Amino acid sequence: MNHFILRSSVALACVFGLASCGGDDRGEIPIQVLVSGVNKPGMTMQLNNFAAQPVNASGAQYFKDLLPIDSSYTITIKDRPSNVAQDCVLTNGTGKISTTTPLDITLSCIITTYELGGKITGLTSPGLVLINGSDETTITPAPSSNADTILNFAMSKKVAAELPYGVLVYKQPTSNTCTVINNSGNGTMPAGAVTSIEIKCVANT
């Protein structure tokens, strides 16, 4: 890390045309990629023909290898993190290093999310609101519903794997009382949809 900072300050000195830069072609400019949506390994990034290096986290990531001013760069991304379903998007992945224009290279990944839901039995009136934290989801039964009707539901917001979930009844429907049963409302999200939440509604007397 200290070596890196020293090389960066030499790079800055060269940018300002100080005499001690020397005349060789050894690269001095660090290339930064601003990464978002990465919290698992699996992806690599490669600068020109240097060895590829892993991208394991979001935030400002730097290539180990530095490049001279006025040289061209090309970045290649290989693979994806294990929890990302589509290729990550790279912007300004090729270009030329200048002293006046910032590079502004970004790499954006979208972590896969899954449906969180289950079954509601006996819902016969409107107004039921379920919550998973700040996700509020209103459930409206079909007009023909009765005490035996089973309604499949999913929360409005999908959830990424490994996060907790805790579905609760926030507002009761107008003429039913609904309860999350069998401790099925909370758990840890798997890498797939949850369809196991069970809610039982009875008619108010």
Add this chain to the structure above:
Amino acid sequence: MNFRFLRPSMLLALALGLSACGGDDPSHDINLEIEGLNYPADKPEDALYITDKISGTRLKVDPHATPGTKITTVFPRKLSYGDEYHIVIEDADQPPHQKCAGESHDSAGRVSAIKVTIVCKDLTPSLLGSITMKVTGAAPTGLKLINGSLPAFTAVAGTTGYAFNNIPYNSTYGLIIAEEPSDGLSKCKLLLNSGTGTLAADRKSFTGKMGDSNVILDVECIAP
């Protein structure tokens, strides 16, 4: 008038016979831009007020009919060249459910046009509370609290409290005791200390909608 105390530039302007010298010709506006103002006040005194501390002038700002729309207006105090102004929002003048920020302290004429930008954001209080173990010598290790899909809170040996921070005004929360302490003896229940919400009959979960202030919901663990 003692000419010695006039600003040199004003002296020069007078000497050159320029008409817009200031003093008698207030021609500088304080232009205001207010972004993100969302909620109208029920009572006039609860609205957003912008104050100029130099003159004491105050301006009431109501949100646009479409909440959050940028508001462009002019402060009701015109300045002469060189007049000092200090635009602030006093603590008591914040609008409902939000905190607005923006301050400018300068004198007229230094820049060609005075523009002050005020940015308003919804309050983000916390849901938090103490964790008390009533069984002698028991530690809360393993007690797990969840609020939807935010990162879970898991207690360790010395834990005495928990917090779910930055819950935006008007968003719901649903706290659940997902796991009891791992001592095998303690059973925990929720106790509302301050704020509003609905505690389940078994006191293992609590739902509500965030207002302007922190909600304090304590956890108490006993041997049943």
